[in-house]
Amino acid sequence: MADGFAGTTLRINLSNGEIKKLPTDEKLMREWYGGRGIVAKICYDEVPRDADPLGPLNVLVMTSGILSGAFTPGGSKVEFGSVSPLTNGQGDSNMGGHLGPALKFAGFDLVIFSGISPKPVYICIDDDKVEIRDASKYWGMGSLDCEHLLKQDLGEDFEIATIGPSGERGILFSCISHDFGRQAGRTGQGAVMGSKKIKAIAVRGNKAIKVHNLEALYKHTYDIIQRTKEHPNMEPWQKYGTSFFIRWSNDNAVMPTRNFQTTWYEDVEKVDGESLVTKCLVTHKACFGCWMNCGKYSKAVIEGKKTVFAEGPEYETGALCGPNLGMHDINHVVYINYLLDNYGMDSMSGGGVMAFAMECFEKGLITEKDLEGHTMKWGSIDDVEHFLDMVVNRRGIGDWFAGGTRKAAEKIGKGSEKFAMQVKGQEMSGYDGRWAPGMLLSYMTADIGAHHNRSWTITVDMAEGRETTEGRAKIVIYLQHIRPLFDTWCSCRLFWGELDITPEEYAEAVNLITGWDDSIDQALKVSEKIWNLNRCHYLERNKANGRTFDYPPARSWEDKIPNGPGKGKGVSLEQVETMLDDYYRERGWDKNGNPSRALLEDLGMGFAAENLGKAGFLGKPLEGGIPKVRGEKYKPKAF
Amino acid sequence: MRIKVNADNCTGCRLCRQVCAIKHFSEINPAKAALWIEAKFPDPGKYKPHVCIQCGKCAMVCPEGAISRDTSTGAYIVDKTGCTNCGVCVSTCPEKVIFQHPDLNHIIICDFCMECTTVCNVDAVTKWDVMKPSIEAGKEA
Amino acid sequence: MIVYLKAGTQLREHLKPDVDYYTRKVETPEGMTLKQILESIGVNPGFVAFAYTDGKMKNLEYIPNDGEKITLQPPVSGG
Numbered sequence: 001m002a003d004g005f006a007g008t009t010l011r012i013n014l015s016n017g018e019i020k021k022l023p024t025d026e027k028l029m030r031e032w033y034g035g036r037g038i039v040a041k042i043c044y045d046e047v048p049r050d051a052d053p054l055g056p057l058n059v060l061v062m063t064s065g066i067l068s069g070a071f072t073p074g075g076s077k078v079e080f081g082s083v084s085p086l087t088n089g090q091g092d093s094n095m096g097g098h099l100g101p102a103l104k105f106a107g108f109d110l111v112i113f114s115g116i117s118p119k120p121v122y123i124c125i126d127d128d129k130v131e132i133r134d135a136s137k138y139w140g141m142g143s144l145d146c147e148h149l150l151k152q153d154l155g156e157d158f159e160i161a162t163i164g165p166s167g168e169r170g171i172l173f174s175c176i177s178h179d180f181g182r183q184a185g186r187t188g189q190g191a192v193m194g195s196k197k198i199k200a201i202a203v204r205g206n207k208a209i210k211v212h213n214l215e216a217l218y219k220h221t222y223d224i225i226q227r228t229k230e231h232p233n234m235e236p237w238q239k240y241g242t243s244f245f246i247r248w249s250n251d252n253a254v255m256p257t258r259n260f261q262t263t264w265y266e267d268v269e270k271v272d273g274e275s276l277v278t279k280c281l282v283t284h285k286a287c288f289g290c291w292m293n294c295g296k297y298s299k300a301v302i303e304g305k306k307t308v309f310a311e312g313p314e315y316e317t318g319a320l321c322g323p324n325l326g327m328h329d330i331n332h333v334v335y336i337n338y339l340l341d342n343y344g345m346d347s348m349s350g351g352g353v354m355a356f357a358m359e360c361f362e363k364g365l366i367t368e369k370d371l372e373g374h375t376m377k378w379g380s381i382d383d384v385e386h387f388l389d390m391v392v393n394r395r396g397i398g399d400w401f402a403g404g405t406r407k408a409a410e411k412i413g414k415g416s417e418k419f420a421m422q423v424k425g426q427e428m429s430g431y432d433g434r435w436a437p438g439m440l441l442s443y444m445t446a447d448i449g450a451h452h453n454r455s456w457t458i459t460v461d462m463a464e465g466r467e468t469t470e471g472r473a474k475i476v477i478y479l480q481h482i483r484p485l486f487d488t489w490c491s492c493r494l495f496w497g498e499l500d501i502t503p504e505e506y507a508e509a510v511n512l513i514t515g516w517d518d519s520i521d522q523a524l525k526v527s528e529k530i531w532n533l534n535r536c537h538y539l540e541r542n543k544a545n546g547r548t549f550d551y552p553p554a555r556s557w558e559d560k561i562p563n564g565p566g567k568g569k570g571v572s573l574e575q576v577e578t579m580l581d582d583y584y585r586e587r588g589w590d591k592n593g594n595p596s597r598a599l600l601e602d603l604g605m606g607f608a609a610e611n612l613g614k615a616g617f618l619g620k621p622l623e624g625g626i627p628k629v630r631g632e633k634y635k636p637k638a639f
Numbered sequence: 640m641r642i643k644v645n646a647d648n649c650t651g652c653r654l655c656r657q658v659c660a661i662k663h664f665s666e667i668n669p670a671k672a673a674l675w676i677e678a679k680f681p682d683p684g685k686y687k688p689h690v691c692i693q694c695g696k697c698a699m700v701c702p703e704g705a706i707s708r709d710t711s712t713g714a715y716i717v718d719k720t721g722c723t724n725c726g727v728c729v730s731t732c733p734e735k736v737i738f739q740h741p742d743l744n745h746i747i748i749c750d751f752c753m754e755c756t757t758v759c760n761v762d763a764v765t766k767w768d769v770m771k772p773s774i775e776a777g778k779e780a
Numbered sequence: 781m782i783v784y785l786k787a788g789t790q791l792r793e794h795l796k797p798d799v800d801y802y803t804r805k806v807e808t809p810e811g812m813t814l815k816q817i818l819e820s821i822g823v824n825p826g827f828v829a830f831a832y833t834d835g836k837m838k839n840l841e842y843i844p845n846d847g848e849k850i851t852l853q854p855p856v857s858g859g
Binding site: 231232463499500 | 786787788789802824826827829830832835836837839840851852853854855
Binding site: 105286297 | 741
């Protein structure tokens, strides 16, 4: 087996309890690298296009990646992938902590779960010993509570991923949790895990990860450790983590406030990073092998409620469950973070769903009668707690919201879909795109809906003009290749983004680990392939032209920002259409948003062109041909 | 020379364990490290590194006399050929910082190379320039 | 009075460091806010997420003291 890989792939069929150990497919790993790439290819190959994502024919893939566990900065991630029940397209989500490395230390690169277990189980991987065990004792527990109990039952040195009652009950935005505060949050991976009746995955490993050139790798990373210790950003990141973004977002009028009604929150200092570290912080918490320790483990103390611990709120949760819900106390935001984590709900979609419910209540579209005599008012922690109880138990209208804001809006009607802040079924990240058109385009075109992890452009929008769309498409495309590359390598991207480690240095580490000789451009090409594979997969499943799915919610162009520094600003529908036209052309896709044959063949993906053609959605040839290079790195000029 | 633990600062990153194993076994394999990080979650939510405190109990109980003190570093060193991997020292160690591994036929014990202290970015484990010949179990200087 | 501004990533290049790899020395009248100081040296304050000095986060309305060393944190990767 090639260096850098553990060597063994596990296939676990939950329907019949069969566990197969197979040599890891080297050719597949060489072509798709691992992480996000491997989950995309496996799901594309193995899940029938009409399979129910919560049914037996979906697979759940859990994988480590080349950089994970291999003594690299931020090399800690584990990636989960499956066809997403939330978006009905390829879904993947990863998390830090210690599970990805543990999988490799146990000797496994990849675990593919298929079928559905007849009863609740958990998977125990203890070096070579792999078992499917009865989980009736744990089924029903909160995800944090379950991890705690499993660590007591199995041993503190096991690394454990769990789902909560939300995943068990198939709430579409359920997450997978690990290490008392990390989540593979987006795209409903927890719902898929729950549909297979897997309550937890416990891993312990005592083996070495074999790398190609350990001496050179050690020096490479050791030098980076010493260099980054002196970097100006190190200390503020260690102290505040992502929470310092809260004030910046607000000052620059991109803060989602009260369900994205506006973009500036008047009470932001009650829920910002300073309030977090002074009022709630308990421990700075790091992922495996990371010396930036951006995690903030916190305690919420609220009169009349039990004291709870949660990791966070990270920026996204802090924004989407803070100003977006009109909260006035950081303790309340930590408490909401805890509720969502323990239920096993994505805190981003959770915030979005609650904000949507609050706006519906404000407009009288749902009433106290619908809410079992309770209200759903902005800023009310008690209302939030009761509402989440309804959702996790699928009681009454809680069942509507269990499908996310898109499905809830379908049930509620009355024009509410305009402010269901989602694209392709997944709720929007914590930045408003009306005064940042590149960000809006990022939401429109991300493979998994309105998520920022693929492309984040707010500083570019500020540099290039917040009211123009000029040049945005090329930059978004480049970011959609470089950012998910970290998900493919299973590394955190914060060292690249914040501490000046170059993509070339990451590519060098990959080569030192594997013995390959790939340049960063070759790596970006792999990332572009994955992007297009996911697009093809999406179109084949959803059976319509791509353009159909790439629009933002109508609030984005109908409602100008009503107040704050961004007052009066907003994109027009015309700008939305122009951005899509630009984007498709720059991607080598036709006007309908469908990848063209020329583009797919250029990427060595003739097979995908054949399949897409058979499905009837192969893009028409582009006039003038496809761009030779898709996407362009942003070169900042006006600072 | 000893290692001072400032437990309050520890973030649980385990970088120390990684470099320890790489340094001594040329392997990326934290299971071969000579220190460990206790994690107390969810409550109180703190980490605590455990390192050798040079108490000498291991040397006292070793039935083969395979553990002896290096007077220049203060470390307790195992004679790898004399050690039978019986594990008596492992259960005796008050900090639980003597380890066994399926790959090895001898115990793993800290030699105070200090590599861990050069990577920790939060001063959770730091160089402590003190020699402690006392064998009072469990007591720090 | 003198203030020392430190930054990494792309902001560093625009800061034009002259003291060491990360640090630029700026001579400025007393009583100016960080925002005004940045504007006076041609750096767009919108690209500074926050300032960090003496272990605390400060916004751009902060008025530095003589000799103070201030880290400027740009928001680069989001999320």
